[in-house]
Amino acid sequence: MKEILKDLNKAFENKTRLGIMSALVVNDRMDFNSLKNLLGVTDGNLASHLKSLEKSEYIRMKKEFLDRKPNTSYVATTSGIEAFKKHIQAIENLLK
Amino acid sequence: MTKEKYLEDLKDIKDIMNRSSRFISLSGLSGVFAGTFALAGAYLAYQTVYYQQAYVDYRRAIIDSESVLQLIGIATGVIILSFLFGIYFTTKKAKKKNQKLWDRSTKLLLSNFAIPLITGGVLCLMLLIKGYIGFVAPFTLIFYGLALVNASKYTLSQIKSLGIMEIILGLVATHYIGYGLIFWAIGFGVLHIIYGLLIQKQDG
Numbered sequence: 001m002k003e004i005l006k007d008l009n010k011a012f013e014n015k016t017r018l019g020i021m022s023a024l025v026v027n028d029r030m031d032f033n034s035l036k037n038l039l040g041v042t043d044g045n046l047a048s049h050l051k052s053l054e055k056s057e058y059i060r061m062k063k064e065f066l067d068r069k070p071n072t073s074y075v076a077t078t079s080g081i082e083a084f085k086k087h088i089q090a091i092e093n094l095l096k
Numbered sequence: 097m098t099k100e101k102y103l104e105d106l107k108d109i110k111d112i113m114n115r116s117s118r119f120i121s122l123s124g125l126s127g128v129f130a131g132t133f134a135l136a137g138a139y140l141a142y143q144t145v146y147y148q149q150a151y152v153d154y155r156r157a158i159i160d161s162e163s164v165l166q167l168i169g170i171a172t173g174v175i176i177l178s179f180l181f182g183i184y185f186t187t188k189k190a191k192k193k194n195q196k197l198w199d200r201s202t203k204l205l206l207s208n209f210a211i212p213l214i215t216g217g218v219l220c221l222m223l224l225i226k227g228y229i230g231f232v233a234p235f236t237l238i239f240y241g242l243a244l245v246n247a248s249k250y251t252l253s254q255i256k257s258l259g260i261m262e263i264i265l266g267l268v269a270t271h272y273i274g275y276g277l278i279f280w281a282i283g284f285g286v287l288h289i290i291y292g293l294l295i296q297k298q299d300g
Contacts, residue, residue, distance in 0.1 A: 015105075015108065018105060018108065018109065019108065019112050022108070022109040022112040022113050022116075023112055023113070023116040023117075025113070026113045026116060026117040027116055027117050027200075030116070030200075034116075034199065034200065037196070038112065038115060038116050039112070088106070088109065091102045091105060091106060092106075094098075094099070094102055095099060095102060095103060095106075
């Protein structure tokens, strides 16, 4: 039991962070507003969770210009995808 | 207690993955209506092609430039009606599911659908101009099937098997040139109605 719990990632315990990662694993990139609409959270809430995931280097910010307007989108890093997969695996083991 | 929380987490993950990357508001009813229009269109086309021939005699399809124009007219009518009803039912379902109709997954869905479909459409126009009318029915089925398979990663998973059925049907139809109208009626009519009902039942 302890072995399994060890694999659960604290970074993904929170619902918003779990949501962000779920979306970024299946989409190559997503911008702030799409994430906000998808998860139904406030600007401040989303921003703080994005920042914490960025700090863990699970996601990365990507700034680019779309029709000359700055557009910030987010991308999951390789280590982020790995960590997320491991977390899901741990949940599945726990539920077995 | 914790188990329940993690079960719910898994459900959330799956739900968010689906909602963010797939267009899931596709309505089954639009399939049923498209299929019905296609069957009506096939009946009209049958009347056009086998016009004024005795029912019991050996009959051959009469296709001249006038009836080709009529057939294209019928096909265009079927496509436009199916499209309008498709948009109507899908908008309604998107509202019910609280999903945005026009987002990134819709754009990906449409562009992935359009590329094989337009390729097939242009190819069939060329065949029509060159006089190879018999190949038009099988090739439209094949390319429509390829378009569905290609687009299926961005929408309901049932669309993939519908696409594969259309491809198989098109390949069989390539062997039985001359029965194009029947294969068309099965592919665009019957299959759409069956899958439409299936989606409607499973997905609401």
